Amino acid sequence: MTSAVGGPSSLPSMLGKAFDKIDVDSDRRMSRDEFKAFYEILKPGIATDEDGRHLVSEAASFERMDHDRDGSITREEMVSTGVLMPAELCDDSLAAMMSYLRTRGTESADAAACLLERIEDDALAEDPGSGARIASR
Numbered sequence: 055m056t057s058a059v060g061g062p063s064s065l066p067s068m069l070g071k072a073f074d075k076i077d078v079d080s081d082r083r084m085s086r087d088e089f090k091a092f093y094e095i096l097k098p099g100i101a102t103d104e105d106g107r108h109l110v111s112e113a114a115s116f117e118r119m120d121h122d123r124d125g126s127i128t129r130e131e132m133v134s135t136g137v138l139m140p141a142e143l144c145d146d147s148l149a150a151m152m153s154y155l156r157t158r159g160t161e162s163a164d165a166a167a168c169l170l171e172r173i174e175d176d177a178l179a180e181d182p183g184s185g186a187r188i189a190s191r
Contacts, residue, residue, distance in 0.1 A: 065144045068151065069095070069137065073129050075169040083126035089116050094166035098154060099138040 072095050076088050084092060093112040100108045100115070110118075119127045119135045143150045148170050155167035 065137070065139050066133065068144060068148055069132065070129065072170060073132055075172055083128055084132070085126055086116060089127065090162055091166040091169055094155060094163045095151065096137060098140050098143050
């Protein structure tokens with residue numbers, strides 16, 4: 055089962071939080087360099103061939119989201135682009151996505167997991183009484 059942006063899951067929230075963290079220069083745009091970590095988050099929703107290679111490349115994903123072709127992706131462009139994700143990776147705590155990324159064993163997947171971990175740390179700082187905590191590494 056998959057979940058789509060705009061659906062009743064936490065996927066839009068997860069992607070929005072990830073966008074905010076990946077936009078390291080806070081210009082409200084994701085550059086091609088910043089998109090590398092975001093692509094790792096998108097990978098579980100991208101079909102693969104019989105050898106496990108993703109059928110949509112990082113460059114093609116970027117181009118698909120960059121609607122106005124200005125070389126960067128805004129939150130609005132990201133949200134208005136259809137994104138699918140396995141439902142089991144769309145939990146509100148982001149724990150499933152972080153676990154998936156950590157098992158990938160690549161530098162870019164680890165970087166994306168670290169960004170998501172910072173999202174959770176920021177949420178706890180805002181609401182320390184929530185008790186929500188993601189087990190780290």
